Amino acid sequence: MNVLDWKKEVDQRKDTLIQDTQKLLRIKSILDEENAAEEAPLGEGVKEALDFMLDLGEKDGFTAKNVGNLAGHLEFGEGEEIVGVLCHVDVVPEGDGWTSDPFDAEIRDGKIFARGAIDDKGPTMAAYYAMKIVKEMELPLSKRVRMIIGTDEESDWRCVEHYFKHEEMPSMGFAPDADFPIIYAEKGISDFDLVQTGTCKETEKEVLAEVISFQSGRRYNMVPDFARASLVVHFEQTEVVQRYIDFLKKTELEGKYYIDNGELILELKGVSAHGMEPDNGKNAGILMASFLASLQIDNQACQYFEFVTRYLCDDSRGRKLGIAYADEITGDLTVNVGKLSYTKENGGRLCFNVRYPVTTDMEETKVKLQSLIDKEHFRLENFTDSKPHHVEEDDFLIQTLKKVYEQQTGEKAELLSIGGGTYARSLKSGVAFGPLFPGREDIAHQKDEYMIIEDLLKATAIYAQAIYELAK
Numbered sequence: 001m002n003v004l005d006w007k008k009e010v011d012q013r014k015d016t017l018i019q020d021t022q023k024l025l026r027i028k029s030i031l032d033e034e035n036a037a038e039e040a041p042l043g044e045g046v047k048e049a050l051d052f053m054l055d056l057g058e059k060d061g062f063t064a065k066n067v068g069n070l071a072g073h074l075e076f077g078e079g080e081e082i083v084g085v086l087c088h089v090d091v092v093p094e095g096d097g098w099t100s101d102p103f104d105a106e107i108r109d110g111k112i113f114a115r116g117a118i119d120d121k122g123p124t125m126a127a128y129y130a131m132k133i134v135k136e137m138e139l140p141l142s143k144r145v146r147m148i149i150g151t152d153e154e155s156d157w158r159c160v161e162h163y164f165k166h167e168e169m170p171s172m173g174f175a176p177d178a179d180f181p182i183i184y185a186e187k188g189i190s191d192f193d194l195v196q197t198g199t200c201k202e203t204e205k206e207v208l209a210e211v212i213s214f215q216s217g218r219r220y221n222m223v224p225d226f227a228r229a230s231l232v233v234h235f236e237q238t239e240v241v242q243r244y245i246d247f248l249k250k251t252e253l254e255g256k257y258y259i260d261n262g263e264l265i266l267e268l269k270g271v272s273a274h275g276m277e278p279d280n281g282k283n284a285g286i287l288m289a290s291f292l293a294s295l296q297i298d299n300q301a302c303q304y305f306e307f308v309t310r311y312l313c314d315d316s317r318g319r320k321l322g323i324a325y326a327d328e329i330t331g332d333l334t335v336n337v338g339k340l341s342y343t344k345e346n347g348g349r350l351c352f353n354v355r356y357p358v359t360t361d362m363e364e365t366k367v368k369l370q371s372l373i374d375k376e377h378f379r380l381e382n383f384t385d386s387k388p389h390h391v392e393e394d395d396f397l398i399q400t401l402k403k404v405y406e407q408q409t410g411e412k413a414e415l416l417s418i419g420g421g422t423y424a425r426s427l428k429s430g431v432a433f434g435p436l437f438p439g440r441e442d443i444a445h446q447k448d449e450y451m452i453i454e455d456l457l458k459a460t461a462i463y464a465q466a467i468y469e470l471a472k
Helices: 006-012 014-025 044-059 121-136 158-166 237-251 284-293 299-312 362-375 396-409 453-471
Strands: 063-067 071-076 082-088 106-108 111-113 144-150 172-175 182-186 188-196 209-216 226-233 254-260 263-269 334-343 347-356 378-386 415-418 430-432 450-452
Touching: 006 014, 006 121, 006 453, 014 044, 014 111, 014 121, 014 453, 044 063, 044 071, 044 121, 044 144, 063 158, 071 121, 071 158, 082 121, 082 453, 111 453, 121 144, 121 453, 144 158, 144 453, 172 396, 182 396, 188 299, 188 362, 209 284, 209 299, 226 237, 226 284, 237 254, 237 263, 237 284, 263 284, 284 299, 284 334, 299 334, 299 347, 362 378, 396 430, 396 453, 450 453
Parallel strands: 082 144, 082 172, 172 430, 182 415
Antiparallel strands: 063 071, 071 144, 106 111, 111 450, 182 430, 188 347, 188 378, 209 226, 209 334, 226 263, 254 263, 334 347
């Protein structure tokens, strides 16, 4: 029976834990490739945060290693196997509207306010102190414990890609970068482009307008909240304008129209959302496409906008594309069209972010999609695929973390699945484990991001026991 008082050990280190968390949070570790250097390939701020953690660990007696200035690790213990704790110290840009300076790490109302407080510097420091507690207690371990520190999680994951080319892969581990109790399944994530290759057979028809250009969206994994189209109208512009006014009323969306250098400009506002659940937003690009498809437009544009309308309107599950799929582990396949573009000179392009369940046969899905787009005069380009991640419930890692969570909180450790991706998918036996407790507001990436100090301490105790139980 475990008689170790983890909460007591955390409380004894409470002041220095909070102080070190604040020090890390005060480093502006935002990706800065414009000012990158050989010693700081992702920018000085990111490198400073990595160095801070490595220096802190070295001072506390851990074995520290910098891996190409893109990642690093802190390790203690002995044994063939490694228990990994996967963290990151880069943060997203601070944005506007903060009550206090986003890099002051101000404490008020029992919370530390700073960019990265919950994602992922606060949890990183909780996991670090958890390791420190186990090390200082000189508890017997049969495995090494290694904190792997990434610096590019918020962008392209170049850190872990580089790290695992040069370093050992832990046999198991967790990422303190999501929700408690335990996230045991993450959907696969595929990005790709569909590019218009031509048009159907030319048809003789009266053309009311030509689409000169159309643009919507900036990122694959975000629902576009703005769309803009430029048209040359061959007959009465008032007819197109009136149709657009009627469209805005019907959809209850905000938009505007004006003339610029003889072209009719149409603009539309949608609602942004994360690409993992497109139904939480309103895709301005798809909605604008549906309006343009209703006009008598030139053949090339008609082919593009009718494709968008026919296969993508009111369907975020890929049913119309013939790729719909769901399982009991991770739910529905989702389709987000994050970027849409068209020019009269080059035709159209659609940029997809598809998140698919863990039991999906992605090769079969790709074949189905290819068969459809061949007939519709599109080709597939820039296909990338981050495979889904799933750890079986009876796995030693899952069973151990369930026991620890239930002992520490007195609550049942439900297994969760998500559409997003964490560093846990880097490991065969890896899960996301906290730090956000059930019922807490998720304010990652938002203004006034914070971590509740009580939760910081509670998570540290959970991580300390977890590390010991996994490595003993």
